[in-house]
Amino acid sequence: MISLTFDRSTWRAGYGVSFVLTLLASCTLVGERITQGELSVAWLCSALLTFVAIVCVQSIDRSPTSPAASARSKGRVVAAHALGAASAIAVVHVAVALKSRLAGGALVERPSQIVNDLVLVGAILGLVWSLRAANPLVRLGLPAISLGAVTLYFATARFWHLDPFPGFAVQRFVVQQALVTAGALLVFDVFRPARA
Secondary structure, three states, X not given: OHHHHHHHHHHHHHHHHHHHHHHHHHXXXXXXXXXXXXXXXXXXXXHHHHHHHHHHHHHHXXXXXXXXXXXXXXXXXXXXXXXXXXXXXXXXXXXHHHHHHHHOOOOOOOHHHHHHHHHHHHHHHHHHHHHOOXXXXXXXXXXXXXXXXXXXXXXXXXXXXXXXXXXEOHHHHHHXXXXXXXXXXXXHHHHOOOOO
């Protein structure tokens, strides 16, 4: 019964942190669309998003001590992170679409906007998961895959957004945000206390 309670709290923590991370990432993109690339909004959102990504790493650290239970628990947290991310993306995009329809908003909401969120959140979660991997191949492979996906996304940028910011593209903002968060997570990983 204790492990079941722990698994539920681990699931809730993973889901909640990922939901907040993704909600913040999606709202950052919407905020930048509304403010047309306002730098102060970008800096604030970047700092908050990086902080929540670090909290997300810590949510994976809440795992049982036995190796088998630990692997099972981390797998559940990864699933909770994925479900939390999908839920938050749906909430933000449904809200923006409804507001645009009802209030005649200036933002256009199409499925291609979801790709921006998926790439940003997917890259950040891939980096988060890699920090807790014991296997060196996963520890190096996930960041390579995450940053490779960001690169591919940037190379196909013209397909993924309809609201350009003055002076630079939304895709550039997504790439910069992913790289800033990657750098902050790397610094966090280097300087945090030894992992158990």
